[in-house]
Amino acid sequence: MVVATAIASKRQLLVEAAAEVFSTHGFTATRVSDIAAAAGVGKGTVYEYYSSKEELFFAVFEWIDGQIRHKVDAAIAEPAKASDHLRAILTASAAIISEHRELFSMNLDFWAASRGSAFESRFSDACRILYARYRLLVADVIRRGQADGELRDDIDAAGVAALIVSALDGLAVQCWFDGSMDPVAAVDSFATALLGGLCREPR
Amino acid sequence: MVVATAIASKRQLLVEAAAEVFSTHGFTATRVSDIAAAAGVGKGTVYEYYSSKEELFFAVFEWIDGQIRHKVDAAIAEPAKASDHLRAILTASAAIISEHRELFSMNLDFWAASRGSAFESRFSDACRILYARYRLLVADVIRRGQADGELRDDIDAAGVAALIVSALDGLAVQCWFDGSMDPVAAVDSFATALLGGLCREPR
Amino acid sequence: MVVATAIASKRQLLVEAAAEVFSTHGFTATRVSDIAAAAGVGKGTVYEYYSSKEELFFAVFEWIDGQIRHKVDAAIAEPAKASDHLRAILTASAAIISEHRELFSMNLDFWAASRGSAFESRFSDACRILYARYRLLVADVIRRGQADGELRDDIDAAGVAALIVSALDGLAVQCWFDGSMDPVAAVDSFATALLGGLCREPR
Amino acid sequence: MVVATAIASKRQLLVEAAAEVFSTHGFTATRVSDIAAAAGVGKGTVYEYYSSKEELFFAVFEWIDGQIRHKVDAAIAEPAKASDHLRAILTASAAIISEHRELFSMNLDFWAASRGSAFESRFSDACRILYARYRLLVADVIRRGQADGELRDDIDAAGVAALIVSALDGLAVQCWFDGSMDPVAAVDSFATALLGGLCREPR
DNA sequence: TATGAATGAGAATTCATTCAT
C-alpha cells in the first residue's frame, strides 16, 4: 500500500509537471527532458512511469478531464430549478476557464493530438466520449426542466445542449487568444439571453 | 502581369494542395514532400513560393479564413431583421461545418500552431483578430436589433456575441470527433431557444 | 539509365564503406554516422539509399555472398575430375579466407544477426539457403565422382558435403582468432587426407 | 567455507540462468533484468556477483567451454587406436551439437562478442586459446597414430587437425540455421571418408 | 546481502531546408 502510494504519487508528480510544461510550450515543443527537469527527476525516470511521451500526455488529458468533471458535477450537486442548473453549469465552466486559462490552452493540443499522431484514435475516442457525456449532462437538465414545465418543450434538448457545450469550448479558445476577455461576464449575458430569449416578443 | 498571375496561380495551387493534405493528416504528420506530390511539383518548388512549411500553413489559414468570411458575409448581405440575420449567421456557419468537415478539422491544427511553433505569435495574432472580427460582426447585428427595438436591450451584446461565435467553433470541434452529429439541426434548435428563450415565463 | 546507374553506384559506395566499417568494428559497435563518414556523405544520405542500419547490413551480406559465390563457381568452371574439383573448392575457399580475413570476420556478425535482431529471420533464412546451396554444390561434385567411379560410393555424399562446407566456415573463424594460421596449407593437408584417407590400410 | 560455497552456488545459479536466456534471445537482445528474473533474484543482485553483463557473458562462455571440454576428454579417455579416437571425438561432438543445439547457438554470440565489445580482446584471447587447445588435442591423436604406424605420416597433422576442429564448429552453425540437419549422421559419413579416403584408388 | 528505483549516455531515425544542376 505504501509502495502503491509511492508509485501513484510519483506518477501524479510527473503528470502535474507535464501539465505545467505542456501547457506552457505545447505538446510538440515540449521535450521529455523538459518534463523530467520540471519534475526534478532524470529523463529515464519518466519512462519508468509512462511508456512514452504520448502516454504521459494522455495521462494529463485524463487528469484535467477529471478535475473539470468534478467541478461541473459540483455545480449541479444541489437540487435546483433546471434554469438555475443551466446557469450554474455555464458560470462554473466560465470560472474554471477564467482561473485556469493555461490549463485550457492544453485543449488545443489535445485536439491536435487527434490528428496524425500515433495516438490519434485514442484521443479521438476519448474526446468523443467526453463530449457525449457533457452533452448528455446538459440535455438531461433541459429535459428535466421541460418535464417540470419550467422550460419550453417544443425545443430539441439535445441540439441546444450540443451548442451550450460547444459555446464553453469555443469560449476557452477565444480566451486563450485574447487574455483580456472576461468569460464569466460573457457567460452571464449569454445565460440571460438563452433562458429569457433575445427577442422582446415571445416567439 | 502575366508573370505575376502565373506566380499567383502557382501559389494558389500549392495552397490548395496543402489544404488537402494538411486537413487529411494534420500539420505535424504532413511532410512537405507530400504537399509537393499532391501539387504535382518537386519538393524544392514549394520553397520557391513559400519560405517554410509554416509559412505555407499560414497561407492555408488565410485562404480558408477568406472563404468562410465570404460565406458569412453573404448570409447577412440582404437587409433583414436582426433576429433573422442572427439565425442566418448560425445556419450558414452550420452548413459550412456540415459540408466541409475536413476543412474545419484544420482549425485544430491552426490553434495548435499558436502553441510552441516558430509562428506562434503570428497564428495567435491572426486568430485573435479573426475572433474579434466575428464577435464584432455578431455584436453589431445584436446592437442593431436592440436599437430597432426588436431585441431586448438589457443584455450585453458583446457577451452574447462572444458565446455565439464560441458555439460555432465548439460545434465544429464536436462534429470533428463525432461524424454522426448534425450541426444544422442542432443550430436550428439553438437559434430558436436563444431568440425566444428557453423559459416558458418571460424573465 | 544514367540515373539508375548513379543510384546503383551510390548504393554500392555505401555498401563498400559499410563493409569496411562493419568488418573493422562489428555490427553493434558501428554507428551509422561512421559509415556515412567512411563513405564521405552525410548521415541522412545513408537513409536515402537504405531504410535502416540493418537493411544496409543485409546488403553487405548479399554483396559478400555474391563475391564469394562467384569465386567458388570459378574454381570449378573448368571440367575436371571430381577429386580435383573438391580440392579446387577447398583451395579456392582457403585462398579467399586468407586474402580477405577482414571480410570473413563479418560472418561472425551475420551469424549473430540471426539472434535476437529485428532482422532475425531474414538473416536466418538467407544463411539457411546459402548453406543449402553450398552443400548441394559440393554434394553434386561428390556424386558425380561416385557416378564416374572415381570416388567410393559407399559414403553418403550429403553428409560429407556438409562437413566440407562446415570445415571452411570453421576455418575462417579460427583464422579470425589466430592471425598466424595459414588456411591454404591447412586445407592442402586436409584435402590430401580426405581424398586419400588418413589410414594407411584401406578400410 | 560455507560462505564461499554459497557465493559460488549463487554465481553458478546466475550463470545457468544467463545461459538459458542468452541462448534463447542472443546476447544483445537479452536484458540484465531478464537474467535476474530467470534466476529469481533482483536486478541489482546480478551486479553483486558479476561486475557487468559482459563479465557474466564471459562466465557463461567458460562454463560451457568446461562442459564441452569435459565431454570431449571423456570420449578419448579409454585407450584406443588413433583412428577410433578421431572418430570418437567427431561422434561425441556431433552428439553434443545434436543434443544441445540451443547451447551451441551461443557460439554465434561468443564470436560476435570478439568484435567491438568492451571485452573484445578477452573473448578473442579465450577463443584463440580454446581453438589452439582443440587443435593440439586432435593433432596429438593424429601424431600418435602416425607414430604407431596406423596413420599415414606424409600428412601434416596440425593442418588436418585444424580442419577437423573447424568442421565441428561449422557443423554447429549449419545445424543452428537448419534444424532438420542430423549432425551425427553427417559426421559418421565424414569420419569414414576421412579415415578411409574418398578416392577408390590409394593416392 | 539483496533490492529495484533512478539515472543519463548513447544511437537510430526523420524530415525541413538547401543548393548545385
Add this chain to the structure above:
DNA sequence: AATGAATGAATTCTCATTCAT
C-alpha cells in the same frame, strides 16, 4: 524556374549500471 539529392539538427527511447535503503 524547377528539381530532388544531400544534409544534419534534433529528439525519443532503451537499458546497463549505480546506490540508498
